[in-house]
Amino acid sequence: MNISNLKFDKKHIWHPYSSMIHPLPTYQINYAYSYKLVLNNGRKLIDGMSSWWSAIHGYNHPVINKALKKQINYMSHVMFGGITHIPAIKLCKNLIKITPGNLDCVFLADSGSISIEVAIKMALQYWYSLKISKNKFIALYHGYHGDTFGAMSVSDPHNSMHRIYRNYLSNQLFIDISKCRFHDNWVNDTNDLDNLVKLNHHNVAAIILEPIVQGAGGMYFYHPQYLVHIRKLCNEYKILLIADEIATGFGRTGKLFACNHAKIVPDILCIGKALTGGTMTLAATITNRKIANIISNNDIKCLMHGPTFMGNPLACVAANASLNLLNQYDWKKCIFMINKQLKKDLFPLRNHEMVQDVRILGAIGVVETKYRVNVANIQRWFINYGVWIRPFNKLIYIVPPYIIKQSALKILTKAIKKSLNINNNFIIP
Template structure:
C-alpha cells in the first residue's frame, strides 16, 4: 500500500465513529492469520478485539476458508425472494438445533443492527395482527443494540453514540439497569424499576428487549442471571414478548453457547450476528416462535414486511454452517474456560491500581474500568507500538480475544494493559 493510498484514506474514507476533520490515523492491515494482524510495515500485532466480537476462531481458518471457496464455485449470491438454496436450509437447520426448541422460525438478514430492526418490526406487526397498535418497547439503561434507527431507539438515550438522534426516534421506556453484578449476590431491589414501568404501561408495550447478562458498549457490565429470570416472569404474566439481543454474546463468548443460558430462560425472539460466520463475512439471524410467526402471517398483509437484498446470502450461509460445525465439537468450551481463568489471574488484581475503579471478567471477556477516560489517539498508538490491537472507549479498556489465542499471546495483551495503566499521559 503506497503513501498516496494512506493519504487518500485519510482524506476521503469515513471510518466508524470518526470525524472527517483531522481524523485519528488508521493502521493499515495487509493480512491476518490466527490471532495476528500484519501491518503494512511488516509488524504483527495481536488482535485483542476479535474484529469487534466476530473472529472467534481467529483469521484465515482453513475450515472456514474451505467453506467459502467451495460455495463461491457454485454461486456467491442469489436473491432469497421466491428462491432458496442448500446453504441457507442447512444453516437454518443448524440454528434451530442449536437454540431452544421453541425458536423454530428463522429470518436471515445481513447485519446485527438489521436483525434488531427485524425483531422490532415483527412485534409491531404481531400486535397489529391481534388488532392492537403497540409501538413502545421496554428495555434497561446502559444498553446498546446497534446503529440503525429502531436499534438506536431501544439503546440508552444518554449514550453518547446516539443521543443526538433521540428527538426524532420512537419514544421507548427505560428501566434502571440492574446493579447486582454477575458474580455478586442478587439484590431484589434491582427489579423494582422495571416492575413499576411494566405494571403501569403493560397495555401499550409491544415487547421487552435486553442484552442478556452482558451489556456491551453501553458499559461492558455483567449483571446477575436472576434479573433475567425476574424479567421473564413479568413478561409471561403480562403476555409481552421478550427479545434477547445475543449479537455480541452468542456462540460461546460468555462461557455458554448463548448468554441467556446462564439464567435458564428462553426468549420469544432471539437476535444473532457478529460471530455467526466466525468473523469472515456479514450475516445475522432473527429467530422466533411458531406462534409469533403464524400470528404475523395471518395479518392483513398475509406476510412479514421485510426483505433485505442480501438475505440468505449463500457465501455467508455456507461459512456460518462451517463455523457452527466447529463450535459443535465443543473445543470452544475449554478455550473460553482457559481464557477466563487467565484473565481473572492477570486482570482482577488491578482493582488495587489507583487508576482503576472496577475489573470484570466473564468467559472470554476482560474489562478494566478506569477512573479517567483514555486519550484515544495516544493509547491506540501505545498499544500498536507494543504489539497489540486493543480498542478502548471512554473509561473502558476491554479485550475480547479469539478463542484460539495462546497463553503467551493473551499474557502479552494483559501485560500491555497493565503497562498502559502506569503511563499517566495516556489518560485525560
C-alpha cells in the first residue's frame, strides 16, 4: 500500500457517512474486472456488493467500455437545455419500452437522490396545477430514498437523521410497513395505513415507497399484496404513488422491476444505480402522459428542474449498453442460480447463535445478526478472507454482480458464515 496516499485520504477526503476525526479505514482499489476488485497490493477480492447494487454485469465490461470510448470521440457532455442527442433519445425509448405500464415521460436525473427530488416535485406540481392543496407525503418507516433533503424527509426518521435536521426538514407522515413478508401467505394488516390515508388524504400528494425490498433501511422484503393494496388506496383516495426502484430496478429481485411482482404500475417511477451497469452516475424519474400534461399545464408551464449534467451522453450510452447486455444474456437464469445458491448456503445460518434472521430474494442475500457489526473489524476480516462485503448495523448482506461464478459465490457465503464465529467482528454488549 502507498501509505502517504492513504494518509492523505484519511486526513482530507470525506467518504460516505465518514468522520474527519476518526474515519473508518479505506482500502485502495486500483483495478476492477468481472466480479473482482484488485487492491493496491495486487490482492484480488471477490465482490459481493456490486458497488451498492449497481455493477450488475461486473466491472470493466468490454461492451460498456467500447460504447463509452466510442461516445468520447463524439462528445462527453453537452448541455440538455435546448439540445438533444441520440444517446438520450435511445435510452428514453428503451426505458419506456421496459418499465411497467404506461410510463412514458422521462426525466434524466444525475443520481438516485436527485431522481427522488424530481419525483417529489412532480407530485407537488401535479396538485399545484390542479389547484388542489396537497403538500404532504406518506412514507414508510425503515424506508430509504437518499441523502438530499426532500429524499431525507421521506426516509426513515432514524436512518436519515431527522433529529439533526429537524428544524429544516419537511414533516411527512410515516407508517409501519406490513409485517407480512414476501414469502408468507398474505394477511391484511393495513388498518393503520388505511386510517392514516382516510384521515389525511386531502393533504397527501403521494405515497412514496421502495417496492418489495426496503434496502438501506433494514433489508426487509414485504408481500406483493401490500403493494397491490397501496395501489388501490392511492386510486381510491386520489393520491399519487411513487415507486423508488433505484435499488431494485433491472432484475435484482428476480423481476425486471420489483413492481412487477405485484403487477402494479406506479404514477411516478425512480430508477438509478444499475441503470448504467454501475459505470456512471445516472438516474431517471418517469411518469405517465396524463400526469406530465397536468404538470405542464399551469402558470409556470414546466417542470421546475434542470441540472447541468442532465442527460449526460456518456452516461446515456453506458445505460444503453447495459440494457442491451441485459437483453443478450439470460439474466433471469443468473438470478435464479444465485438465489438457489444463497438459499443453500445461507438459510442454514438461521441456526447460528449470532443470527437473528436470514432473508433471501432474487440475488439479494441478507444475514441479520443479533449484534451490531464492528464495521472496521469485520471489513478487515473479510478482506483478509479475500472478499468485499460491507455490512452495516446488524446486516451482513450481499448483492453480487449477476455474472458471478458459482464457486466465487460460495466463497462469499462461506466468508459470511465464518465471520459469524469471530466475536471481534461484532459489538457485543
